[in-house]
Amino acid sequence: MERRKFLKNSSLSAAGLVSAAALTSCNTEPKPINADISTPNPIKPIVVCTWNFFNATNKAWEVLNSGGNALDAVEQGVMVEEADETNETVGKGGRPDRDGNVTLDACIMDKDGNCGSVVCMQNIVHPVSVARKVMEETPHIILAGKGAEKFAYEQGFKKEDLLTESTRKQYEEWLKTSKYETTINIENHDTIGMLAIDENGDIAGACTTSGMAYKVAGRVGDSPIIGAGLFVDNEVGGATATGVGEEVIRTVGSFLIVELMRQGKSPQEACEEGVKRIMKKNEGRKDFQIGFLAINKNGETGGYCVHPGFTYREYSENGHVNREVTSFYE
Ligand code: GLY
Numbered sequence: 051m052e053r054r055k056f057l058k059n060s061s062l063s064a065a066g067l068v069s070a071a072a073l074t075s076c077n078t079e080p081k082p083i084n085a086d087i088s089t090p091n092p093i094k095p096i097v098v099c100t101w102n103f104f105n106a107t108n109k110a111w112e113v114l115n116s117g118g119n120a121l122d123a124v125e126q127g128v129m130v131e132e133a134d135e136t137n138e139t140v141g142k143g144g145r146p147d148r149d150g151n152v153t154l155d156a157c158i159m160d161k162d163g164n165c166g167s168v169v170c171m172q173n174i175v176h177p178v179s180v181a182r183k184v185m186e187e188t189p190h191i192i193l194a195g196k197g198a199e200k201f202a203y204e205q206g207f208k209k210e211d212l213l214t215e216s217t218r219k220q221y222e223e224w225l226k227t228s229k230y231e232t233t234i235n236i237e238n239h240d241t242i243g244m245l246a247i248d249e250n251g252d253i254a255g256a257c258t259t260s261g262m263a264y265k266v267a268g269r270v271g272d273s274p275i276i277g278a279g280l281f282v283d284n285e286v287g288g289a290t291a292t293g294v295g296e297e298v299i300r301t302v303g304s305f306l307i308v309e310l311m312r313q314g315k316s317p318q319e320a321c322e323e324g325v326k327r328i329m330k331k332n333e334g335r336k337d338f339q340i341g342f343l344a345i346n347k348n349g350e351t352g353g354y355c356v357h358p359g360f361t362y363r364e365y366s367e368n369g370h371v372n373r374e375v376t377s378f379y380e
Contacts, residue, residue, distance in 0.1 A: 097366075104363060108365065132177065171202070180193075184198075245282070271298075288308065292341045317351050339355060
């Protein structure tokens with residue numbers, strides 16, 4: 051707790067130094083850092099998540115609609131997919147790495163900028179809940195591999211084999227060729243990233259995945275990296291990503307999108323710019339998918355992707371819908 055306060059104060063001081071430096075060098079008033087995007091009637095509560103995860107948004111909505119907070123809603127929402135063995139890209143039943151081990155990545159972030167993350171963790175069904183424990187019970191943000199797993203056991207999580215009959219068979223089949231390639235919109239990257247605003251207007255987010263199927267052992271994608279796979283700023287909004295994590299990390303995608311919204315872009319415009327920045331670094335490349343999803347403080351949402359096919363699910367008092375998004379390539 052003390053260290054968190056110290057870090058918070060240090061970053062405030064650092065921000066103060068930057069502002070002071072800007073004042074000295076330009077001799078002008080600094081611009082306000084937050085665009086005023088609030089309206090008198092924001093949409094709340096509301097939850098959105100990457101892809102068409104009906105049951106997960108339903109669970110999160112149950113929490114929000116009964117007065118629960120955004121942090122509980124996103125945790126309990128994504129846990130539905132972590133426990134679902136038929137979802138072969140998240141939690142139990144996720145596809146393994148090249149050595150046959152299922153390694154999970156997840157993170158969570160609250161309205162105060164607190165965050166927690168676990169990377170490359172084995173044998174625990176709910177990495178998002180371990181990430182929350184990292185956030186709430188330790189002075190750290192990220193725990194990795196065996197350390198994360200040991201911490202999870204200390205916190206009462208139980209050991210479980212994450213490989214299922216189905217993913218074991220698929221892995222044995224894959225071993226015959228050991229070919230490593232991603233399949234757009236199919237099975238390699240449908241990470242669940244979820245963003246929610248509760249009745250108080252506070253925002254939280256969570257992101258969880260088993261990562262790229264048959265990845266090199268030890269590989270970590272964007273999903274557990276705060277700023278890449280997920281970012282929340284309670285004054286502005288939140289963003290999350292799905293797809294080939296390496297490309298999202300290179301542009302710190304979710305942070306970028308939140309900052310673009312801070313500068314006045316709508317969630318839709320910000321997601322479009324996020325994908326365009328990635329495509330600029332990958333001119334002509336068509337062999338990967340990225341989908342961004344964003345929400346602003348008003349509860350306005352938007353999404354954009356590289357190839358058609360990415361959708362996001364939204365649940366508010368206006369209804370439960372799966373939204374198709376436009377894409378960089380037709
Ligand atoms: N976006 C998930 C991953 O790249 O691992």
